[in-house]
Amino acid sequence: MIKFNLYKEGGLKVHFLKKDETIEEFKSFLDKKEFSGKLKEILYLPSANEDSHVFLGLGEDEIKLEDIRNIFFDLGNLFRKNKEHEVEIKMPELGICNKKTIMAAYEGLRHSEYNFTKKSDAKDEDFELTVNYSAFKGPEEKLRQGLDTMENIMDGVFLARNLVNETANIIYPETLANIAKEKLESVGVKVTVYEEDEIEKIGMKAFLNVARGATNRPRLIVMEINNSDDEKMALVGKGLTYDSGGYNIKSPSGMNFMHCDMGGAGTVIGTMYALGKSKAKVNVVAVVAACENMISGTSYKSGDIIDSMKGLTIEVLNTDAEGRITLADAVHYATNDLGAKKIIDLATLTGAVTIALGEEYTGAVTNDEEFYKEVLEAAKVSGEKIWAFPYDDAYKNLNKSEVADLRNTTGRDAGSITAGLFVGEFVKENTPWVHLDIAGTAYKNKAEGYLPKRATGVHVKTLFNLLNPTDC
Ligand code: BES
Ligand code: MN
Numbered sequence: 001m002i003k004f005n006l007y008k009e010g011g012l013k014v015h016f017l018k019k020d021e022t023i024e025e026f027k028s029f030l031d032k033k034e035f036s037g038k039l040k041e042i043l044y045l046p047s048a049n050e051d052s053h054v055f056l057g058l059g060e061d062e063i064k065l066e067d068i069r070n071i072f073f074d075l076g077n078l079f080r081k082n083k084e085h086e087v088e089i090k091m092p093e094l095g096i097c098n099k100k101t102i103m104a105a106y107e108g109l110r111h112s113e114y115n116f117t118k119k120s121d122a123k124d125e126d127f128e129l130t131v132n133y134s135a136f137k138g139p140e141e142k143l144r145q146g147l148d149t150m151e152n153i154m155d156g157v158f159l160a161r162n163l164v165n166e167t168a169n170i171i172y173p174e175t176l177a178n179i180a181k182e183k184l185e186s187v188g189v190k191v192t193v194y195e196e197d198e199i200e201k202i203g204m205k206a207f208l209n210v211a212r213g214a215t216n217r218p219r220l221i222v223m224e225i226n227n228s229d230d231e232k233m234a235l236v237g238k239g240l241t242y243d244s245g246g247y248n249i250k251s252p253s254g255m256n257f258m259h260c261d262m263g264g265a266g267t268v269i270g271t272m273y274a275l276g277k278s279k280a281k282v283n284v285v286a287v288v289a290a291c292e293n294m295i296s297g298t299s300y301k302s303g304d305i306i307d308s309m310k311g312l313t314i315e316v317l318n319t320d321a322e323g324r325i326t327l328a329d330a331v332h333y334a335t336n337d338l339g340a341k342k343i344i345d346l347a348t349l350t351g352a353v354t355i356a357l358g359e360e361y362t363g364a365v366t367n368d369e370e371f372y373k374e375v376l377e378a379a380k381v382s383g384e385k386i387w388a389f390p391y392d393d394a395y396k397n398l399n400k401s402e403v404a405d406l407r408n409t410t411g412r413d414a415g416s417i418t419a420g421l422f423v424g425e426f427v428k429e430n431t432p433w434v435h436l437d438i439a440g441t442a443y444k445n446k447a448e449g450y451l452p453k454r455a456t457g458v459h460v461k462t463l464f465n466l467l468n469p470t471d472c
């Protein structure tokens, strides 16, 4: 729990120092410790009977919001480790708007609170932190509103992380739908959950084929916020609550984290939560086609030729390339039936995206440069990295099948591009579309900066900032 007091004093004092800057009072201490003010350099001076102090380096270059997130993440960890429950931040003017600065500071502190564990002896104790912002100018109402917004965004990020970190014995289509409904309705988002017979009536034949093998039956989750006259935007998240690969079974090591295959769903649910809680004036519909990709006598098989809601036939050459099949119906439904005029889909779609970009960048495919630029801008503001692959008919042709309209796998080459373009075939014509392959960024093999190992909740911030940008 973090409590922010504005224009207040008291507690451990945090001093920010530019490179080679010093404070007369502490000069000999800083010299002795060889504190030089390098960016993110941190020095702790605890005291039992007087004020404790922390000195923080700001370096010599211009400070960026991402630096502030990182610095406050480190500070949050230091406060927790040393049980410093009340701190006074003497934040200097940084040349960034104060509202965005305080939001980034809050964000960094919140990131330091995230923890996901199932250890039986784990203590569920909440670290209470009171932050007094003393030297900080700006109208209180604006700064407060910024803090509230960032609290809502981070609630959305943590919801996304928790949904993705929970394993597939806990999160399956039914429970995912229940949690989405419960969480989102509590913040005023309209949620409709369709069961199998209704999904059949809607005509999502491709999606249902992927779902065929599982005992846990699929759900279609539709989430809506409609309180603006803007063009409706769709957010579609891949919702494979488990991906065994199906008959093209995965290797043991490739399978044991495949509860993360609803990372796209986690992000869109987290985003809708943050938007709902912020009472954002937006017109957005989110769609998750949730199912498991399993092996059984009823599973779809490699070689099957299946139908789709759009009417395009699909030759299934690999049952492990299931995400694009479920997304095919979901993006068609969102743009043809739900009236979305723009669409973003997010999916842990291909291992190939990690070959191309590692865990650093999300890989994008888009049919609309203008729309992509808006998404990219929102991602930059959020400190989330996206890189667009080329959009080219030459790659589209690879998705053509000899016997059906499309095939669900091509060769090894350009795997993330062909997978994205496959999904694009089902988006209504002339609809601006951005596809984000988050297989590398939604679930990490190692912690990095303020992002934890495992689920990251990537792009909740991007989507929120795209739909509801923060002014200064
Ligand atoms: N869910 C996987 C992709 C994935 C890989 C997500 C690693 C997260 C981490 C997806 O359904 C898949 O299996 N893709 C195949 C496609 C291939 C069969 C064309 C892959 O990437 O190997
Ligand atoms: Mn798969």
Ligand code: ZN
Binding pocket: 240, 243, 261, 320, 322, 323, 348, 349
């Ligand atoms: Zn998958």
